[in-house]
Amino acid sequence: MEIRADGISKKFFRKGRGTNYFTAVEPTDFTLYSNKLTGIMGRSGSGKTTLINMLSGLLVPSEGKVYLGNCDIYEVSDIERSQLRCSHIGVIPQGYTGLQSLTVLENILAPSRICGGEDRTEKAMELMDKMGITHLAQVYSNELSGGEQRRMSIARALINSPHIIIADEPTSDLDEENTVLIMGVLREMADTGAAVLMVTHDKQAAGYADAILTMDNGRLIT
Template sequence: MKLLAEQVSKEFLRENRAKGTNSFFAVQETDFALEEGTLTVLMGRSGSGKSTLLNMLGGLSIPSSGRVLLDGNDLYALPDRERSHQRNRHFGMIPQGQTALQSLTVLENILLPYSLYGEEPDADRAEELMQLLDIGSLRDAKPAELSGGELRRTAIARALIRRPAVILADEPTGDLDDENTAAVFRLLKNAAGAGASVLVVTHENDAMQYADRLYRMHAGVLTAE
């Protein structure tokens, strides 16, 4: 599926007691296309606006201007329920930080996207991903028993469980060692190879070697390399 951003921008209001309320643009008006079968890497320093752009692309953050089109359909023209369902069916998102649900086991966390809409879970796919990400032995463990890297890999498996058409990964290898970082990028590269549109937001230079396309972001301005 093709994901297209047309003139999207994101403006935030900042409360300042001394100066009153003022606004700033986390993302300036930007055009961006995420093509099928490609792995796109977006690099930039912390605070450059890359996560904000990723969230707008994923239907999580309403742009201040512009449109996000999924196969030509305006994502933000859909009601929340429908947009959420689209995200569940077509998007695999890997947010920053630890994102496991504490009351569920590793396997249940991975299968959670199926549960939301009462669908039959694909246990074989879960097993396959757990083996690839080396967390097979942790299937029944609770998040509190896992290391940061193991939690990260659980989140990656959860994002990939439904073989999504669009994968949006925000610093997916932040907590991982070199070996696991390489494994994750290989996994994402394979997904792109299978036809997915993959965007990886990172500030790690190692990611460049896996990129089909490379972008940089600085102070809310996106530039292609």
């Protein structure tokens, strides 16, 4: 399954004097292919996160369309779009995004429970083993270190075996050991058929990508 963007752009309203709108992403065409790990690099504020949020179904483009397979994801209802995201897209957001009321295991299982599918505890245990956080299964997420949190987020994004994985700076603030571990997992996902898109500033992480695109002032340069 692929994700395709046709002419998507995003403008934001800005309070204050002068021009009220600024363009975060200029009209962009883009396709994220299966079996590929694609990286996007660029300076802060160049529009990388805005672009991947639009591709993830989390931010409505000001213009243009985003297709998941043949489905225009912004034409369907919120419930249908949520279901599509749940079943097909694994998103690893920027920063520490553990739900503090839940343990690590509960956090990882949350997307599968939201989707309402089968019990995926076994799969969660496998992912925790792969990420080296099995011993933290019953620990609350706010008690984890930065690297542990990030590994938990990745395991959580993979629990529903998504066809598309979108990661926003998955290795920022991590040491080399954690970077190698996380990029190894993302590489493996791409090699086994997933379409993986990653935003990064990290050159070591970028070395794992099949292709690197650059974002500059809202423009995607291939």
